[in-house]
Amino acid sequence: MSEVLRYLSLGLMVILNQILLATDTWAISPDIFLVHTLFFTTFVKKIPNIYFFIFKGFVIDLFFSNISMPYTISYTLIGLYLNFSNLKWIQRSLLEQIILITLVSLFLNILLFSTNDFASGMGVRIFINPLLNSIIWSAIFINQRQKWLKNI
Numbered sequence: 001m002s003e004v005l006r007y008l009s010l011g012l013m014v015i016l017n018q019i020l021l022a023t024d025t026w027a028i029s030p031d032i033f034l035v036h037t038l039f040f041t042t043f044v045k046k047i048p049n050i051y052f053f054i055f056k057g058f059v060i061d062l063f064f065s066n067i068s069m070p071y072t073i074s075y076t077l078i079g080l081y082l083n084f085s086n087l088k089w090i091q092r093s094l095l096e097q098i099i100l101i102t103l104v105s106l107f108l109n110i111l112l113f114s115t116n117d118f119a120s121g122m123g124v125r126i127f128i129n130p131l132l133n134s135i136i137w138s139a140i141f142i143n144q145r146q147k148w149l150k151n152i
Helices: 003-022 032-043 050-064 070-084 094-115 122-151
Strands: none
Touching: 003 032, 003 050, 032 050, 032 070, 032 094, 032 122, 050 070, 070 094, 094 122
């Protein structure tokens, strides 16, 4: 996958997230940036380097956060995990992946809740968002498991 396509899709996700914030559906939607990362990590053979994840977190914080902390820290941790793991992300166990996604979503939403006031339904998002992200990842895993199991 071309780097230009990665950056272009990040820009489209920023626009989509702004639309979700404007329509007040942001609080009950999954984190589209995390879903974007899951799709690109799953369907593309080359995982982006750590600098892309740091840049992605910083850009999201720049547009949607009062301080440059929640997304930058979360995406740095995601990038470190994906780039320094010995096994491929798709070859990890489903339970480990769901726990990681749930904890990252929960951590990110708690940081957003403590630093931002742009979402009226933030208290609901802390509970709903990790669940929705885990369900989406489970659906991706179930859909792709036969292809992945051939690679083990």
